[in-house]
Amino acid sequence: MSVLTSEAVVLRTWPVHEADLIVSLFTRDYGRLRGVAKSALKSRKRFGGALEPMTLARAWFAERPRQELMRLDQLEILRSPLSTPVDAVRMTVLSLYAEVLDEALPERDPQETVFRLLVSVLELTSAEQPWMPLTYFLLWMTRLMGLLPEIGRCTVCGEPLHADDISFGLHTDGLFCAVHRPGNAAELCADSWQLAQRMLRTPAGAFAAEPWPRRRAADLRRFALQALERHLERRLKSAEALARLAV
Numbered sequence: 001m002s003v004l005t006s007e008a009v010v011l012r013t014w015p016v017h018e019a020d021l022i023v024s025l026f027t028r029d030y031g032r033l034r035g036v037a038k039s040a041l042k043s044r045k046r047f048g049g050a051l052e053p054m055t056l057a058r059a060w061f062a063e064r065p066r067q068e069l070m071r072l073d074q075l076e077i078l079r080s081p082l083s084t085p086v087d088a089v090r091m092t093v094l095s096l097y098a099e100v101l102d103e104a105l106p107e108r109d110p111q112e113t114v115f116r117l118l119v120s121v122l123e124l125t126s127a128e129q130p131w132m133p134l135t136y137f138l139l140w141m142t143r144l145m146g147l148l149p150e151i152g153r154c155t156v157c158g159e160p161l162h163a164d165d166i167s168f169g170l171h172t173d174g175l176f177c178a179v180h181r182p183g184n185a186a187e188l189c190a191d192s193w194q195l196a197q198r199m200l201r202t203p204a205g206a207f208a209a210e211p212w213p214r215r216r217a218a219d220l221r222r223f224a225l226q227a228l229e230r231h232l233e234r235r236l237k238s239a240e241a242l243a244r245l246a247v
Contacts (some may be wrong), residue, residue, distance in 0.1 A: 037071030050075035163190035
């Protein structure tokens with residue numbers, strides 16, 4: 001039985017038996033995997049603090065004959081979410097990243113672009129600035145999952161959109177012009193629309209120096225979240241928790 005290794009981000013853990021943990025990992029080379037960390041609750045010597053969600057680590061694991069779960073042997077921390085100040089909003093944003101990836105990604109399907117997206121927003125998600133990387137992550141996940149039609153044109157008629165009159169529906173992907181605005185539409189403000197176009201062609205780090213109060217691009221985050229939840233056919237619990245915290 002060969003041991004494999006890859007960079008990985010811990011998404012979630014669940015206790016099983018008396019001292020073991022099931023660990024959901026998003027690996028750079030093998031996609032999303034689930035493995036068993038033996039005796040992880042009894043002794044932290046092998047894993048230390050590496051099992052905290054959103055920890056970037058080097059993982060060593062092996063397939064177990066006739067079993068779906070991998071055997072997780074070791075995690076070596078590369079970057080811990082606990083290495084910078086933590087507050088409730090930041091931790092909930094990190095939980096939202098984990099929930100989206102754990103629910104949306106198929107198992108054992110490498111997603112290099114998604115992995116690079118995650119690493120880039122993890123570097124930028126701080127207690128002082130959680131909203132910009134969250135917005136960037138949600139928007140790009142809709143793009144990478146094929147849920148984001150061309151945002152420069154109306155989804156119905158294909159005509160170019162005008163910044164002063166853009167809307168999105170609760171049950172339909174894409175953006176709409178004034179003529180084809182759905183009855184249940186919400187507005188996407190000009191700043192958010194222009195920001196979305198910039199984000200789709202610019203690395204996340206380019207936005208790090210911009211002021212980013214909670215209200216900025218809140219409508220864009222709502223637009224992206226609705227697309228993701230429609231695809232997943234469920235509400236994201238961490239998104240609901242974040243909405244309560246951000247009041």
